[in-house]
Amino acid sequence: MTTRWTVVVDRDDLTKTEVLHDELPELPELSDCEVLLRTSRVGLTANNVTYGVIGDLIGYWNFFPAGGPGQGVIPLWGFADVVESTVDALPAGTRVYGYLPMASHLVVRAKLTSAGFVDASDHRVELPAVYNSYLVTTQDPAYDERLEDLQVLYRPLFLTSFLLADQLVDNDFHGAKTVVISSASSKTAFGTAQRLRGQGVRVVGLTSPRNVEFTQSLGLYDAVLPYDASVDVEPSVYLDFSGSADVRSALHSRLGAELKKDISIGLTHQAASQDSRSEFFFAPDQLRKRTADWGADGLAQRFGEAWRGFTAQAGDWVGVVQHSGPDELIDVWQAVLAGKANPASADVITF
Template sequence: MISRWTVVADRDDLTKTEVLHDELPALADGEMLLRVSRVGLTANNVTYGVIGDMIGYWNFFPAGGPGQGVIPLWGLADVVESTVDALPAGTRVYGYLPMASHLVVRPRLTSAGFVDASDHRAELPAVYNSYLVTTQDPAYDERLEDLQVLYRPLFLTSFLLADRLVDNDFHGARTVVISSASSKTAFGTAQRLRGAGVRVVGLTSARNVEFTKGLGLYDTVLPYDASVDVEPSVYLDFSGSDEVRSALHDRLGSDLVKDISIGLTHQAASQDVRSEFFFAPDQLRKRTADWGSEGLAQRFGEAWRGFTAQAGEWVAVVQHSGPEELVGVWQAVLAGRAKPDSADVITF
């Protein structure tokens, strides 16, 4: 039997983690075993844990005891055992993976790869159940695997969020204000809004102002205690800070035409009634219906190539290896010690 390890976290206290070791079950007909190879870990993964019960993120990879769960990651994995002829051992895939060495899936083939049709994932959002075979993925580049596992899931959110704003003519706003502006999903959104006809203002902590200005993606970068100009504005909240939200509402009043929550870097799951939550799969479904799967893939692929042409210059990739270093990175991200000018990739 093949042994595996899994990192589980306390759902009520994400700092409490444990590395579990056990044996993998024998594969049933129609199942396949993936060996996790390379993953990225960012504040986005913290959001999965903070709102895990609200959205169902804890349900993707059930493991551990009562009150424990597995944080999802995005990354690359290799098929090491398969009962599916079309997906033999050696096939490399990109998709939603657990904090673990292995994952058993029940693939249902698609034109670009497969969907995990395991019973426990049947009612979960389809975008998280889809896996791309790298040889069939037009956006895959072997030389850019680190950027793919770090940025691609974040940039997909950026792409869809910016698209939703454009699709709604920015709700009549002339300015888009973005908090946690040094975070990767935030500056990916700013990159997509360049040249879209709105002014993009980034809010960040004082220590990150220079880095954020150096990205060259925002028209204006301000520390959180500065005042924004009063004009019709959309607020994109990547921080989850009640203090920042309240200050903007007090400052802008009725000129704050839309308040949208995306991330929760402050690790609070409460949802302010003044804000609406952006769930990327909703916009993904809309654009799949509008453009078709191939049309969406083409548009995203073009945007992704434009982004990766610049992203390597903004952030240095820090390499880690194994479950212990994975836990160390997780604890650093939770504690807010992650630096905006670096990003963490873990290989197993």
């Protein structure tokens, strides 16, 4: 027998966790088109906290239903290996990249694509397609075995950065000359800053005093300020990665009509913002738009070029810390949830 485990959280109190264990038969009974994946390597960042904070708003709890009433499974991005399969094109040993649960195993209903497959399980059909797609590493031109740690940490975040920066460029920055980014030391934030360099706007990062030095060391922002500093009054767009009501109110008060757009992306503070002054950026919407504009191949080409440029630099910015197993996964989750994670390091967990 093979032991299977799942980490579940209390949907109303993300600090409460439990590890559920059960047994898998050596040869699980899979239906036609089903594949059993074993999770291998995942990253855990503040982005995963967002999945929990707005899990009901966007439907993140629906991807991996498990546990009892009031419990949920936080999604992660990473690599998994096929251990059993009823699909000839996905034999045991196939390595895939995609959206995974905080769990050792996952059964998917594979519908083959040119790059891998989508999970066509009934409960995922109505969910955003970008989260249902899995890439087979041998068919992924961006895959590099030596860079798996960077991929599980940055690729899903950088896709958001890529699409967010693209949306701003596509809208001529809403008439702004400056882009102000909160939680500037976070990976999605500085990925966005990297994409905005050379685009004709000034990029200002806001961060906590303890993270100012690290954020400056990235060399991605034109200016890095602590949260209590005053930004220049000029036409600006605010990209909110922190979810802090105090920071938002201070910026609106300071900039007034010069604040051309207020966009919420991530929530490192554990509260879903309902502030009507801000609009929520949902990356799949821009992904659909650009797929229509450029075609799937054109989008893949543009993203691949941007990704290679990013990874050429990213390895020097943040040190990777390795962890293993459900207990260390929970330890990392609690640290990230509490805002105690060091921005100069990043956490990878092997299962």
